[in-house]
Amino acid sequence: MHNASWTLLAGMAMLLSFGAQAADARDAGHLAFTAVDPFIGTGGEGHTFPGATVPFGMVQLSPDTRIQARKDAYGWAAGYRYSDSTIVGFSHTHFSGTGHSDLGDVLLMPVAGEAKIERGDPDVPGSGYTSRFSHASERAEPGYYAVTLDDAGVRAELTASARVGVHRYAFAPGKPAHVLLDLRTSMYDYPGKVLWSRIRVRADGTVTGFRETRGWAPGRQLYFAMRFSQPLVGHALHNTETDIAYKGFPPPGEKDPTRRAQIEGRQLVASFDFGTGLRAPLIAKVSISSVDEAGAIANLDADMPGWDFDGVRTAAKAQWAQALGVADIDAPEPMRKAFFTALYHTLQAPSLFMDSDGRYRGPDNAVHQAKGWTNYSTFSLWDTYRALHPLLTIVQPEQRNNDIVQSLLAARRESPYGVLPVWAFHGQETWCMIGYHAVPVIADAYMKGIRGYDANEALDAMVASANYGPYDGIAQYRELGYVPIDEEGEAASKTLEYAYDDWTIAQVAKSMGRKDIAAEFGKRAANWKHAFDAETGFMRARKRDGSFRVPFDPDASGYGTDYTEGNAWQYSWYVPQDVAGLAAAHGGTDKLLKRLDDVFDAKVDPKVFAHMEDITGLIGWYAHGNEPSHHVAYLYSHAGQPWRTQARLKQVMDTQYKPTPDGLAGNDDLGQMSAWFVFTSLGFYPVAPGSNEYILGRPFVRRASLNLPNGKRFTVLADGLDDGHTYVDSVMLDGKPLDRAFITHQELMAGGELRFKMQAAPNKEWPGNGAKSPYSMSNE
C-alpha cells in the first residue's frame, strides 16, 4: 500500500457501516474489538505476534513459526513470521515488536501420532515435531488464536488470562495424542543459553518446572505450572544434552524416561501422553511465575480454577473491548483496522510481572513483594517514553499509570546499580539502548498529575539515574557537559538524549519547588548545545579536548559512530525540549525547516542501512521505522509552520503503515510505532513528554471519540476530511477558535471537542502570527 493514502482507501471500503457513533463505550469496545487484526505487523519489519493475551498480560501466548539461531534471530524476534508455513509450537512469552529478541518460554506442541522430540528442519516436513499450517486455517482476535497443524493433526486454539495461557487441542481421531513441552527453545537461540532447567510431574498430574537462561537478560529465571483437562496416560522426560562433564548419580527413573518424576538439566523436553481415547479436545492450562513453582501453581489456581476455555476467551474479549473502547472512530474499514490494531499493540507492554500474591522478581534477581500496587516489567524505554507512555496516560486508568511509575521506582530500589530501568524485561535489566528514559516516563506522569507514589522518592530516583557516573559516560557528561566520543561510544546521541531527560527532571523539580535541582537540571537541559556543530549544522560528538571528532560523514551510521541506530541526518533534531533554541542555533526557523526538508527530500540509497538492523522506513533520511525520527515531522508545526507537518504526516502515514501483515515499516517496539499511529490519526502528538503539550498535526479520521477512563469524552472531528482535503484550515476547541498548534493534556482530559476544518490547500496563516509556538511556552 505504499504510495496509497488512508483517505483514498475510503473509496475502496464500506464507508457507512461504521460511520455512526457508538452508543457508548461498551458498544465502542465491541466495534473496536472486531476491527483488530493481530496479524498486522507479523510480516515485514513489525515483529509483532498474532497470539493470545489480555491487555498488559503476563502471559502472551503465541505460535512460533521458527526457532532461529542467533544470526537469524532478528526477523523472528516475536517468534512468528507471516511468511513462514510451519509452526514449531506455542510458547507463553513474547515481545511485541522488538529488534533484539528473547523469551519464547515454555513451548508446547500438540501431536497426534508419533511424537518426535526434536523440532526438526522446518523445511523438511516430518523431520521433527514442527508442523506445516496454512493461513487459511488461522484465526486471530484479541485474546484468541486458532490454527490447524497439518502434520501434527491438531486443531489448536489458544486463549489467555493475565497469568495463564490456555490451549485447546482437538487431535485427529484414532492416533495417540501427545503434548510436547520443550524447554530448550527460545527466541534468539544459541548453545548454552539455557543455564539450568527442571521439569517435575507431580503426583496430582500437575507439571511444574523452571528454566534459567542467559539471554538478552542474564540469569533470568522463569517458573511454570501446567495442568491438563484429561488424565495423563503416560509421560517421558528427556535430557537431550549428551556432552555433560559430570552427571551426578542417577535419580529414580533415570533408565526409563517414563518413570521419572523429575528431570533437571540444560536440554529438557517432555512428552505427555493421552492415548487414543480422548473424546473431547484436550485443554492445557499453563501459568508462569518469576518467583517459584508454588507461585506458578497459585497463579494457575487464581486465574483458572476450572476448564472453561470459552469462559477465559470471553473474559479476555471483555477486557479488550473495555480497553479498546476508549476510542470510537469514524473512518473507513482499513483505517479502523489499522487504528484499532495499533491501539491493541499499545496495550501489551509494560506487561504484568507479578504473581497473584504480589510477589515478583526484581532487577537484583531476588523476590520482592508489591503491597498495594501492581508490578509491571518489559520496559523498552528508549522507544516507549516518546509516545507509548504518553498515550497510556490518556487511554489507561490513572491506577495503571501509577503502577507503572511504582514499578519503575521499585526497580530502582532493587537495582544493584541504584538506577531506574533502562531496558528491562521480566524484572531484569538488559542495558540495551541508551539514555535514562524512565526519567521522562515518570516526569510525564508527574506533570500530568499522576502522583499516586512518593514524589520525593521519584525525584530522587530520577536524579540518581541521571547522575550515575559509571553508566554510559554520565561521569564525563557531568564533568564536561557532553559525553566525549574518545571515551564513550555513540556520544552525540547520548548527550542529546541526556539533555532532554535532564529537562524533564527540571520540569518536575520546578513543579515540586525543588529549586536547586530545577536549576541544575535546567542547565543540563541545554547540554545539547555542546553537540551542535554550527559549521555543518549537524549534531556531532566531541572529544574530551572539546574538538569534534573527525573525519565526519553525516551519512555514516553503525556501531562506533557518533550515533545510536542512526546518523547525523536523523539525530540532529533531537532537542524536543528546546526547538526554539535549536532553530536559533541554526540561524532561525527558516534555516531549521530548510534542513528538515533536506532530510525528507534527500535521495538516499535504501541499502545504506543494510548493515544496521532497526533503521527502516526511509523517506529520504527520515527513518520512520526507528524512533529517533518519530518527532521530526512535527517540528514544522512546532516551529510555526503546521501545514508542512500536515503534509509530512500524510507522506509518513501513506508509506509507513498498512493494515496488512507487512503493514509496519519498522519494529513496533512494544507499541511505540503503533502509539505514533494512534496519536497521528487523532491529530496530535507528544513531541516533548513532560511538557503536557501535544503538538497538532491533522486527523486521519473523520471523527474520533475518546471515552476517557476518567469518565469524560474528548472528541476530535475533521470536517471535510477526504483524500483531497488534507490540510487544516482552522481548529476549534470546545467551540472556540484555537490560535495555537498544540493542546494541553489538561484540555484533553477535561473532555470536549477538538474540531479541525480540513481543506485542499495549506493554510499558512493558522494559527496566526500572534500565537506563541509551544516550545517557547514550555521553556519560559
Added chain:
Amino acid sequence: MHNASWTLLAGMAMLLSFGAQAADARDAGHLAFTAVDPFIGTGGEGHTFPGATVPFGMVQLSPDTRIQARKDAYGWAAGYRYSDSTIVGFSHTHFSGTGHSDLGDVLLMPVAGEAKIERGDPDVPGSGYTSRFSHASERAEPGYYAVTLDDAGVRAELTASARVGVHRYAFAPGKPAHVLLDLRTSMYDYPGKVLWSRIRVRADGTVTGFRETRGWAPGRQLYFAMRFSQPLVGHALHNTETDIAYKGFPPPGEKDPTRRAQIEGRQLVASFDFGTGLRAPLIAKVSISSVDEAGAIANLDADMPGWDFDGVRTAAKAQWAQALGVADIDAPEPMRKAFFTALYHTLQAPSLFMDSDGRYRGPDNAVHQAKGWTNYSTFSLWDTYRALHPLLTIVQPEQRNNDIVQSLLAARRESPYGVLPVWAFHGQETWCMIGYHAVPVIADAYMKGIRGYDANEALDAMVASANYGPYDGIAQYRELGYVPIDEEGEAASKTLEYAYDDWTIAQVAKSMGRKDIAAEFGKRAANWKHAFDAETGFMRARKRDGSFRVPFDPDASGYGTDYTEGNAWQYSWYVPQDVAGLAAAHGGTDKLLKRLDDVFDAKVDPKVFAHMEDITGLIGWYAHGNEPSHHVAYLYSHAGQPWRTQARLKQVMDTQYKPTPDGLAGNDDLGQMSAWFVFTSLGFYPVAPGSNEYILGRPFVRRASLNLPNGKRFTVLADGLDDGHTYVDSVMLDGKPLDRAFITHQELMAGGELRFKMQAAPNKEWPGNGAKSPYSMSNE
C-alpha cells in the same frame, strides 16, 4: 601407630593429669575442648577438615590446600590435605569425611602485595594467589583456626558462628592489602560446574552474591553476604570466562572492573582492596544462605552485628565445651585426644540449613519456612544411620534429634519424588549410595521415645520411601522379595539393606499399633534370606528367574557387581535385624562365627581394592574404612561369644585409629567412623538401630561419664583395664550383675553405672548360658 594399642599408650603419656573426674559438665567440657585435635583425619583417608565451625554449624570455614579437578578430587574432598604445603584460600562450606566431594563455597584469600586473580600452580610459588604455609604456623581448635600464609604475607585466623564465617587477617605492613573472593572454585572442580553466579558491591560496602553449581547436587544455589571491618579503598570484579556465546549488553562499569557495582557470569573473581594504611587486622565476616541475598544479610546481622572476632571465637568455644562436655573420660592423653576429636567429628552433621528467619531451600529447590523447628541438611545416611544418629540420640538434646526427624519429614514433603532423603546436602538430593536409610534414623528415634513430630506422617513417609518403585529396584523388590541383578546393579547389597530398613518400619508400626504395616514389613524384613546362598555361605544377587548370577567371585568388588562398595566377604553379614536367623542359615552359631573368623583372618592383597575408592582399613577382608563392616566385629558378642568381639575390637582399635592427621583408616563419612570409635571406646555399639539395644564390647577407657542432656549421668567403668587386661570378666549394671551382652537405651538414658571387670584372659562363660542373646529378644 599400627600394631600399637590404646592402653599401651598409657605408658607413653601422662597418666594422672586427666585422671580425676571432672567436677561437672562445664569442667568436663573444658577438658574435652582442649583435648580435641582438628587435624586428626586431615591426612590419610579421613577426609576431615581442620577449620572453624560450631556444632552442626551451617558455615564450616576451613582452608583449602588445593582445588582439584574431578579425577584427583577424592583425596581433597574436604579441601585440605595435611601433606600439602600450600593454601588456596578459605572457603565456607565443607564436608567432614566424605568420599565424594563438593562445596568449598565462597573462597576468600587475603594477599599483601600484588593480588593475582588466578590461583596458579600450587607447585610453582608465585604463579598465582596460592600461598605456601607451614604446619608450624597452624593452630586449630574447635571453632578456631589460624595459619601464616608465607607468600601472601598474611596471618589469617578463622572463627565461626552458626551462619557466619569470620576471618581476621593481619597483613604484612607496607604492602597493599587485598582480599580475593573467588566464586570459580569448589571441591570436585571441572569446567562448567558453575552454572551461574553473581557478585554485587552494595552502596554500604556489603558484598553479596550467589552461585549456582551443577555438582554432586544438581542446580544447587548458594547465596552469601560479606562485610569488612575497614572501608573498601577499591574493588575489581572480573569475569575470566572468555568463550561466551552471547554476552548481552555491557552493564555500567564493564570497561573498568573497578567501577562495577555488580558482575554476573560463570567464572567470577573479585578483589577487594584496603590500601596500605590498615592499622589493625582486617576482619571479614561472611554469611551464607540457601534462600537469597537478603537472607544472607539477615544472617550476618543476626549472628554478628559487630566486629568482635574474639567474642565469636569465645562463643564457639562455649558451644563446643557444652557439646563435648557430654563426656568425661579417664584415659591417657592420646586416647583422650582421639576420643574427643572423634566426638567433635560426630557433632558436625547433619548441619544447620536454615536462615535466621526459618527459611531454607528444600529438595524441590524451592524456599520453605520452618515453623517451630530447625532445619538440618547434609545427610550421609548410608553411613550415618549405623552409629552416628544413634550416638546423637544419646549425646545431643532431644530437641536436636526431633529437629533432625522434622527435617527428614519436611524433605520428604518437599521431595519431587515423595521420598525421604537418601544422600542430601544443602537441601538437595544426590541419590548417592543405596537404601532408604532415613527410615532407620526415624525408627531409631521413634523407638527411643523421641517423638516430637507427627508420628503418623513419619510412618507414612517411611512406608512411602520403602515403596517408591522407580528407586533402585524397589518395584522389583516388592514383586520378587529381592532386587534382581539383571535389572538393577548391586542387587545383593540393596536387598540386604532394604530388608533391614523394612524391619525398622515393622518395629515402629508395631509400636504404633499399625498391625497391617507391621506384618507387611515384618515379612519384608526376612527378604535377606533371598540373598543367602547356602551353598557358598555368601549373600549373592539373584536374577529375575531366581537363579544366582554366575560366575561368582566372592573376592570381586566394583561397580556392576552384586555389591555396593564391597564384596561378598564384606556384605554377607548384613542382617543386623536377625543375627539368629543368619546363624541358622549358616547351620548354627559356630558355623557363622567360623565364617567371621575367615573374614578377619584372610590373607588379602591390599591392592585388591585399589580400583575402588572408599574401601580401606583392611583386616583380612574386614574393611573398617567402609561402613558395611562396622557392625561385624560385634556379631561375635551378638551371637553369644562376647570375648571374641572384645579381641576383634582391640584389633580394630589398635590398627584403624591414631591420634594423628593420618589417624583415620577410612573416610570419616560425616562422623560415622568417629561415632564407631566413640561407642566402641565406651564399651557398646548399636548393631541394629531401631532395636534400642547396644551390644556390649569392652571399654577402651578406664572411666567414662556421660553427662546426658536429660540431666542424668551414665558412667562406664573398666576396672583393671590396661594393655594386659583387655577381656571382660563380668559386668555390673547399677551394682547388679548383668547376665546379657547388651544394654538398652532406656537403661543408658536413666543414668547409672556400667562396671566392667577386666581381666587378662577371655571369660567364655559370661554372660552365661542362661542369658538370652539380644537378637533373639529383638525378634521375639
